[in-house]
Amino acid sequence: MSNADPPDILTIRGVTKRFAVGDGEVEALAPVDLTIPRSEFVCMIGASGCGKSTLLRIIAGFEEPTTGEVSIYGKVVNGPGSDRGMVFQDYALFPWMTVRQNISFGPRQRQLPREEIERTTDEFIRMVGLERFADRYPNQLSGGMKQRVAIARVLANNANILLMDEPFGALDALTREQLQHELLQIWKRTGVTTIFVTHSVEEAVLLADRVLVMSAGPGRIDSDFRIELARPRDVSSPEFNALRRDIARRLTSHLTLARA
């Protein structure tokens, strides 16, 4: 093992998931094996029903795998924990708390000294550029601002792994582009390991070190692309488009297969 390689933060071994549907069962995930090194930015992409969100929720600890296990630095996950933070598509901010209270929620649970809570909260409010909106309630914010709060809320809690479930899916194109850019900045600054579920091939190639293409029936990881392009990435470059085409082809091959 060379010293240059960062240690694996996340190990998934033989994880499967079955859901009861009526009298029968549906196999949502075939055995999935995956290791993710620290600070890697991984995108999971696939058609609806390929189990990508289920896998993310299992990593988060919101759902238990039927078999197999997920471990963080060798420690098996059982239930949600503050080492992993989820950013939901529909934000899931606490509507009765201001931006500041939402972001300080995690630190407050750990009962840190008040100055430290304030310092951390201020730092992350600044990181997502919401200083002027710190005392607003979520319903007074735009979708992009809400998602910034959700990201800051997770990071302020010292999460090592940022789990994002189609976080920018509900945003307009301009806001999405801006948030993608900001997310990359934050990732670079904090080195937080990020697992990002998306529908968009372009988004995956733009953001990730590594794109996992998933296929349905039952859900499994079909292929694992490394994206070696230097950042910031130029979406109009031939290399970018070549990768985008390759990944899109892998994706659609399953769609036609599934239909046949």
Added chain:
Amino acid sequence: MNDHATTISEREERSIAAARSVNRRRNRQRLEKLRAFALGAGFPILLILIWDRAVAITGTRLIPSPYQVAVMMYDFSFGGVYDDAFSGTILIHVWKSVQRVYGGFFLAALIGIPLGLLIGRIKLLRQLLDPTISLLRPIPVTAWLPLSMIFFGLGPNAAIFLVFLGAFYPILLNTMFGVRSIDPRLFEAASMLGCSGTGMFRQIVLPASLPAIFSGLRIAHGFAWILIVVGEMTGVPTGLGSVVMDGRTLSRTDLVITGMIVIGACGFITDRIIVAISNRLLSWSPQHRE
């Protein structure tokens, strides 16, 4: 130089225009408020006029005219007209009723809110208690009157018990409903941020169901004032309910109507207070503002 001057004057003009539009909006809002008040107050005045005419035209002696009721109201409040047992006693009766209404109401809230939070959140409790609650709820509060008199004897406690019963179910059911309709993602978000156990109740379950709790409190508060008349039928000498019942026994309809109006006014004013508190606590949730 010239350019510079133009921008300044343009900016000034723009700010003056902005101030004007703010003023116009403020005026429009003030007018709108006045209109709402005139409409809201105008309708009861119209009803009183119809009542007055109806009494005059039919010449009935069973229903007093608005004027007679107003005289009774004056005597009830300040005395000096009839000088009987009811003259100038309004504060005593209001105070007694307020004690009973809020005794029952706060007791109902004190038990109903925590119980509703627990039943809404804990499946075992729901399975244990939900059928019983569904069975007891349709029983009219008035049907409890004989039993409550056996339990609590003749006196204010029976009245408090009836008010409690009437206020309890709306508070309990709305709280349960509020908890059941919390977005499950909020629990997931809270638990991933390190919140659990009683912290979850205090920081997530209670505030998230507060809008539903407040609508339950408001309904319950209305019932509490409704039930005070029934509650004070249990043979208490004072209270607005007993005034109405005494008026009935003495065939003094002006006294009955006076008691009714005072009950209505008390309920109205206290309801406004609850709305004000709920607007303050729920300012984060514009759909629950009035």
